Amino acid sequence: MTGTLDLDEFITLLREEIGLxxxxxxxxxxxxEIAGWDSVHLIAFLSALxxxxxxxxxxxxxxxxxxxxQLHAATAGQA
Incomplete structure (x- = not known):
């Protein structure tokens, strides 16, 4: 997979890579508000993204x- 992910693909990657x-x-x-979310998850997810x-x-x-x-928009260069 290369390029930009749509929101559904982004959420799937987030779920699969971070396990939340x-x-x-x-x-x-x-x-x-997402149970278990922290800054370590953010860094790990950005690396996977x-x-x-x-x-x-x-x-x-x-x-x-x-x-x-907002995270999706920011990482897609739309923010």
Whole structure:
């Protein structure tokens, strides 16, 4: 997989790589409301996202995101 992931692919990758029970229904939830989410998960996920897409991800943009949707937009270069 290379390029940009749509939101469903992004959530699937998040669930599979981090092992947290995230679904499309969680897209608008605050990251802090997702059971088990922490900064270590963010770094691990960004690394997996870079491997999956072949693109570098801005840590600064990712840190500004507060929801799954915002994280997706930020890492897709849309934020």
């Amino acid at each position: 029970p995230v679904t499309a229904e969680d897209a608008g939830r605050e990251l802090t 870079e491997r999956a897409t072949g693109r570098q991800v801005s840590l600064v943009a990712a840190l500004q995101a507060s929801t799954v949707e």
